Amino acid sequence: xxxxxxxxxxxxxxxxxxxxxxxxxxxxxxxxxxxxxxxxxxxxxxxxxxxxxxxxxxxxxxxxxxxxxxxxxxxxxxxxxxxxxxxxxxxxxxxxxxxxxxxxxxxxxxxxxxxxxxxxxxxxxxxxxxxxxxxxxxxxxxxxxxxxxxxxxxxxxxxxxxxxxxxxxxxxxxxxxxxxxxxxxxxxxxxxxxxxxxxxxxxxxxxxxxxxxxxxxxxxxxxxxxxxxxxxxxxxxxxxxxxxxxxxxxxxxxxxxxxxxxxxxxxxxxxxxxxxxxxxxxxxxxxxxxxxxxxxxxxxxxxxxxxxxxxxxxxxxxxxxxxxxxxxxxxxxxxxxxxxxxxxxxxxxxxxxxxxxxxxxxxxxxxxxxxxxxxxxxxxxxxxxxxxxxxxxxxxxxxxxxxxxxxxxxxxxxxxxxxxxxxxxxxxxxxxxxxxxxxxxxxxxxxxxxxxxxxxxxxxxxxxxxxxxxxxxxxxxxxxxxxxxxxxxxxxxxxxxxxxxxxxxxxxxxxxxxx
Amino acid sequence: xxxxxxxxxxxxxxxxxxxxxxxxxxxxxxxxxxxxxxxxxxxxxxxxxxxxxxxxxxxxxxxxxxxxxxxxxxxxxxxxxxxxxxxxxxxxxxxxxxxxxxxxxxxxxxxxxxxxxxxxxxxxxxxxxxxxxxxxxxxxxxxxxxxxxxxxxxxxxxxxxxxxxxxxxxxxxxxxxxxxxxxxxxxxxxxxxxxxxxxxxxxxxxxxxxxxxxxxxxxxxxxxxxxxxxxxxxxxxxxxxxxxxxxxxxxxxxxxxxxxxxxxxxxxxxxxxxxxxxxxxxxxxxxxxxxxxxxxxxxxxxxxxxxxxxxxxxxxxxxxxxxxxxxxxxxxxxxxxxxxxxxxxxxxxxxxxxxxxxxxxxxxxxxxxxxxxxxxxxxxxxxxxxxxxxxxxxxxxxxxxxxxxxxxxxxxxxxxxxxxxxxxxxxxxxxxxxxxxxxxx
Numbered sequence: 001x002x003x004x005x006x007x008x009x010x011x012x013x014x015x016x017x018x019x020x021x022x023x024x025x026x027x028x029x030x031x032x033x034x035x036x037x038x039x040x041x042x043x044x045x046x047x048x049x050x051x052x053x054x055x056x057x058x059x060x061x062x063x064x065x066x067x068x069x070x071x072x073x074x075x076x077x078x079x080x081x082x083x084x085x086x087x088x089x090x091x092x093x094x095x096x097x098x099x100x101x102x103x104x105x106x107x108x109x110x111x112x113x114x115x116x117x118x119x120x121x122x123x124x125x126x127x128x129x130x131x132x133x134x135x136x137x138x139x140x141x142x143x144x145x146x147x148x149x150x151x152x153x154x155x156x157x158x159x160x161x162x163x164x165x166x167x168x169x170x171x172x173x174x175x176x177x178x179x180x181x182x183x184x185x186x187x188x189x190x191x192x193x194x195x196x197x198x199x200x201x202x203x204x205x206x207x208x209x210x211x212x213x214x215x216x217x218x219x220x221x222x223x224x225x226x227x228x229x230x231x232x233x234x235x236x237x238x239x240x241x242x243x244x245x246x247x248x249x250x251x252x253x254x255x256x257x258x259x260x261x262x263x264x265x266x267x268x269x270x271x272x273x274x275x276x277x278x279x280x281x282x283x284x285x286x287x288x289x290x291x292x293x294x295x296x297x298x299x300x301x302x303x304x305x306x307x308x309x310x311x312x313x314x315x316x317x318x319x320x321x322x323x324x325x326x327x328x329x330x331x332x333x334x335x336x337x338x339x340x341x342x343x344x345x346x347x348x349x350x351x352x353x354x355x356x357x358x359x360x361x362x363x364x365x366x367x368x369x370x371x372x373x374x375x376x377x378x379x380x381x382x383x384x385x386x387x388x389x390x391x392x393x394x395x396x397x398x399x400x401x402x403x404x405x406x407x408x409x410x411x412x413x414x415x416x417x418x419x420x421x422x423x424x425x426x427x428x429x430x431x432x433x434x435x436x437x438x439x440x441x442x443x444x445x446x447x448x449x450x451x452x453x454x455x456x457x458x459x460x461x462x463x464x465x466x467x468x469x470x471x472x473x474x475x476x477x478x479x480x481x482x483x484x485x486x487x488x489x490x491x492x493x494x495x496x497x498x499x500x501x502x503x504x505x506x507x508x509x510x511x512x513x514x515x
Numbered sequence: 516x517x518x519x520x521x522x523x524x525x526x527x528x529x530x531x532x533x534x535x536x537x538x539x540x541x542x543x544x545x546x547x548x549x550x551x552x553x554x555x556x557x558x559x560x561x562x563x564x565x566x567x568x569x570x571x572x573x574x575x576x577x578x579x580x581x582x583x584x585x586x587x588x589x590x591x592x593x594x595x596x597x598x599x600x601x602x603x604x605x606x607x608x609x610x611x612x613x614x615x616x617x618x619x620x621x622x623x624x625x626x627x628x629x630x631x632x633x634x635x636x637x638x639x640x641x642x643x644x645x646x647x648x649x650x651x652x653x654x655x656x657x658x659x660x661x662x663x664x665x666x667x668x669x670x671x672x673x674x675x676x677x678x679x680x681x682x683x684x685x686x687x688x689x690x691x692x693x694x695x696x697x698x699x700x701x702x703x704x705x706x707x708x709x710x711x712x713x714x715x716x717x718x719x720x721x722x723x724x725x726x727x728x729x730x731x732x733x734x735x736x737x738x739x740x741x742x743x744x745x746x747x748x749x750x751x752x753x754x755x756x757x758x759x760x761x762x763x764x765x766x767x768x769x770x771x772x773x774x775x776x777x778x779x780x781x782x783x784x785x786x787x788x789x790x791x792x793x794x795x796x797x798x799x800x801x802x803x804x805x806x807x808x809x810x811x812x813x814x815x816x817x818x819x820x821x822x823x824x825x826x827x828x829x830x831x832x833x834x835x836x837x838x839x840x841x842x843x844x845x846x847x848x849x850x851x852x853x854x855x856x857x858x859x860x861x862x863x864x865x866x867x868x869x870x871x872x873x874x875x876x877x878x879x880x881x882x883x884x885x886x887x888x889x890x891x892x893x894x895x896x897x898x899x900x901x902x903x904x905x906x907x908x909x910x911x912x913x914x915x916x917x918x919x920x921x922x923x924x925x926x927x928x929x930x931x932x933x934x935x936x937x938x939x940x941x942x943x944x945x946x947x948x949x950x951x952x953x954x955x956x
Contacts, residue, residue: 018519025517043517052522055529072537073574075530076629099518106523121517163536175578327594336593405595407604409588418602421595434591445579464579470586472579479577 010306014109014314021045024114027306028122031297037374038126038293041100041140045121048103053089054079056103060276061093063101064147066154066268068170091318094120096128096279098141111311115318118297123290130382131285133278143275150268157261169262172483173248173269180248180273183441233451243448243463246270247484250449256458257489266487281385281440288342289381295319295343325402336434341402345389348398349376359396386438394431396422406430411469445472447494458490459511465499471506472496478508485510538635541570545631549639553789554782557818559804561789562796565636566628640789662754671751684748694741695734703731764799764853764885766792767842769835771860772808772826780892781822784859787890787935791857799853805842809835811865815842832864832910833871840879849883856884862891862908869913876914881921889914889926890935 010027011020025045032038048056058075059065082089091112093103102120104113128134139146158166173180237243244250251258252266279286298315301307307315325340326332352360353373361368367376380389399422406420406429420426420433436442446465452458462484464472477494485492493509538545548567553560598604631639667680707727710720768788770776776784795802806821807813810828813835839856847854864872881887891911917924929935 018521021519022517029517044520045517046520046522048522048525049527051527052525052529055527058530058533067532067536069533069536069540069574070576072530072533072535073569075534076537077569080629103522167536171576174576178578325593327596328592329594336591402593403595404591404593405598407590407592409590409606411585411587413606415603415605416590418598418600418604419589420600421598426600430591433589437589437591445581447579466586468587470588471582473582476577476580479575480579483577 008305009308010114010301011110011311012308014111014311016108016110016113020110021113021117024110025117025121027301028114028118028297031300032118032122032126032293035300036122036293036296037378038122039130040122040125041098041129043121043125044099044101045117046101046103047106049106050082050089053093053103053105054082056093057089060272061095062147062272063095064144064151066151066170067158068174069167070174092116092120094124095143096124096134096138096140096275097143098129100125100128100140101144109314111307111314112318114301114307114311115294115298115315119290119294122297123293124286126293127282127286127289127381130378131278131282131385132383133281133385137278138275146271150272153264154268157265161261166265168486169265170269172486173266175480175483176247176251176487177269177273178444179447180246180270181277182246182249182274183277184245233453236453236455237451240452240454242452243450245446245448247447247449247462248273251484251487254452254454255488256454258487277440278385281387281438284338284342284345284386284438285381285384285389286342287339288344288346289377291319291323291339291343292346292377327403344398344401345393346377348395349373349380349393352395357397363395364393387435390438391431391435394434396427399427399430404430404434406433442467445470446499460484460488460490460492462492462494464494464496466496466505467499469498469505481508481510537574538631541574542639544570544573546639546642549631549636553640554785559792559796561636561640562633562793563636564633565631567631568628637793661757663757665753665755667750668753669750671753675751675754677750677752680750681744681748684750685744688745688748689741689743692741693737694743695738700731700734700738703727703734707731763801763803763851764795764855765803765805765847766795767839767854767856768804768806768821769839769856769858769860770806770808770821771810771830771832771835771863772821772824773810773830773863774825774827775830775861775863776892780859780861783892783929783932783935784890785822786932787859787888787929788857790935791855791888795855803847805839807835807838807842809838813838829865830860830863831868832858832860833868833875836872836875836880840875840883843883854884856880856887858887858889860889860891860910861893862910864908864910866909869909872910873913873917876917876924877920881917881924884923886923887921887925889924891926891928893928893930895930 010024025043032040054075056063057078058071060071065071089105091105091108095101095103100121102117102125104116108116128140134140154166154170240250240254248266248270252263252270255263258266298307298312298319302309302312323337323340323343325337326334349367350373352364352368353370353376356364356368370376380393384392403422405418405422406426407416408419409416420429422430446467448463448465449460450463451461462481481492481494491509491511493507493511495507496505497503498505545567548570549565552565552567667677707724710724710727713720766788770781770784792802792804804818806816806818808816808821808826809830809832810826811831811834812828815838816824835858843849843854876887891908911926911928914924914926918926927934927937
């Protein structure tokens, strides 16, 4: 330490100004980049007031957002909770963009600002920049200008076609937002050249094998007919690239009744849904990474004598609030706290790397005792999502610490059964079950477009692949289906098919005759 | 060093547009809520913020959601104390409350209320009264101000420039700074021209021209430097908003509460009273409301009793008017109070009493009152029969004579909310004279 401890402090009291913010930022940056070897987008820190934070909340955390009544509803709701003191506001909000924008609340004390800077501007920022999901699916440098475009475009549409016209399209699109993402990489399409070649070949073949005799055959028996129909169906499915899991994409590209501007609205909603999809899959990791980073950096700064004891205690206080995990029978229990689980797992990885027990050596032979906790963490942050991360790194020690247990719940029974607890036999099952509960794609209802005959009745057929017998809530299902019909313009039906047995469990349609 | 941006001074209320859209969407339901609150609340309460519950219809956001009552699920939960595999736990409720995500956001969204601002409330209240826009504006405006001249100012809008003052300042400044006038410049220029015309080639002559040229140049530079009208000269007329003289008013609500006045009639009457109250509130600093109900005898009551209790008995309207006169005598001398009266009735009156009412009105009441409004609440079917004719109940026929004689008397039949406003039309049109009266005091 070059100077005396007293003069080495980054800040002395709880009030902040831009000078202390900037000095603290520099100190944090040094540790983050040099010691933790984080790799971040350039940072842009913006100071906002609580009202602006409420505004940002209601527009799903984006600094720019088009106007829609549902955001007004959310605003009214958030504001109510805030005014009643039922819910505090976040200390910060961070946006996956390049430069990475972090909002800091003006009410924060200087200690909080330091904590939040480390948490968001380095923890989250590193995660956004390096995690494979974000790299694959989001374009951080383009999102802000895209949102600006979207906002202007929708405002222009409202001007030209009327607010209510735009609103009905957005309402329908919002209803399908969960079904508006690509979950998996799509197979490369045949190039149009190849496709044309193939069509030509087929035509030639048909011409060569044409025989007028076939026309004179008496009507074929049913079996033959249905085979024919099946072939037709598979042909047209191929032409439309069905089945298709992204309903919004399908409607945007295929719907026969939409105007070009309406398609563009669907596209905007779809792009936003896709942009947020990685965040939903990495909640635990993202928060765990950020919390681990702020905890490590703050401790380091304290060790260097650059933060006073009082400030450190304040930070630890809010840190422990954030990672608090109430038990399942606690009235405050909201589910597993992603901050708590994520932070505990990151710390656990550090422990396994530096100070492993024999059990850890059994479970994690590659990393136990290697001492390379930084590298291990940076690798995990880059290459996992919540599901795979938990499957890979949740240790028995942690299962014991959280006292996790597995409960199975069958709808028909009036009881739940404890399936596994934190013992030798239960570790594997608990880990697998917990990992699966973070698999967004598996937990969301899997609904796909399976068939439509564009030349015939244009009846759009959707299929719900029912897993574990979990059906859809009927009222909202029918309402959502009406939205699909609104965008499609013709009748729509949805069939629930059991994923394992292929039994049709239910069928519903917007056509008046079938019900 | 990162990029810090202070956004605190950015415009707030980014969500205002979204909020407006949301309210528009839920308009019907909010309107009903407000109507009910007005029905149940006090007349004076309309003019304030209102809390309303979250509307249910029209603002749903459906999506494909798994149904909680089907299928098999697995939950991993923290905090096991005593369970071993195979233990069975009873489910707490039908909705699967024992699950990890059981008591999430769903239930709290139902029972919460949010605040509508005063303007939003009035908008909803006015909607089916079909008020002209100007009147709406008039009612929403909190206090009436009138701009009054108050000296001069150095800043203001261009339309308010006081030319006289400005030019006076400019002139004074030009004198003080000795700005050469155009005549001065012209004189020098003339002299140069004259000397040049003489074509005298002597050295002194040339020198003289030279000196004059220099002089001219200096004068012109001076003119350029010292502006004719400088920003410091400009003066604006200054106006100060002066609140219009306010005074106190008393509003008498008279209503027949005999059995023939049902729920619908009372509701319409209430809206009529509310509107009158709103209007008076704009004009007067202090308003007292006196409720007088009558059957065959009249009495002063509180608001709750006025609207919600029923009495049996006949109908003698003159008792209410007499009661009103008595209260005016006792508490509201006409010299100090602006007296407004609003009477609502279904038009029934006992035989012969209508004439008594008319003579009371003629002889005393109309002299004391700023304004007397009578509304007769009729059935919607009756509008077609009675719509515009002079026929009708005895009270209606009798009041026609008052109407023709006194300009501050208004009477109308109303069957639906949109009929209420015409009663006030005259009241709004008569503002100038009312002001006279208040200023005189």
